Amino acid sequence: MASVVVELVARNPVRVVRNAFSILTFDAEGRIDLSRFEKQQFALVELAVAPVIAVFDDGNNQTVVDATSRFIAQGGQWFPSRALARVIDQTALGHRLCRRL
Structure with missing residues (x-):
């Protein structure tokens, strides 16, 4: 999963503020x-x-x-390649089309 926080100015995306990439696991029923x-x-x-x-x-030195x-x-967590990260950012900013399911 890619979570992207985008800054908007006058409802238009201007820059990606933060990305987070998570690995989701699913149960036997696909949830x-x-x-x-x-x-x-x-x-x-x-x-x-x-x-x-x-x-x-409190200053306890633990080894x-x-x-x-x-x-x-x-x-x-996972970390995309630079190329994939660029595609994700471009899509979040509306510079690239995203196929909808």
């Missing part, structure tokens, strides 16, 4: 596994907030790092 997707999204939020929380840490969230978050 999105929402539980897994939510776990991955929460793990991404935890990774984003972790540096802020570390500033307020073992719990990287669970990092691995869960990475399992739900």
Whole structure:
């Protein structure tokens, strides 16, 4: 899944502000596994907030790092090639047609 945030001026797309690329998993009946997707999204939020929380840490020097969230978050992400990323951006900005299903 590609999520694209686009800046609009007078209702016209002018630039891509942010891209996020997720891997969706499906159950045996073809439905999105929402539980897994939510776990991955929460793990991404935890990774984003972790540096802020570390500033307020009580100073305990830990030699073992719990990287669970990092691995869960990475399992739900993908990174397109430059060419594909360019096509996604062009489509989001209306510079390229997108076939509708």
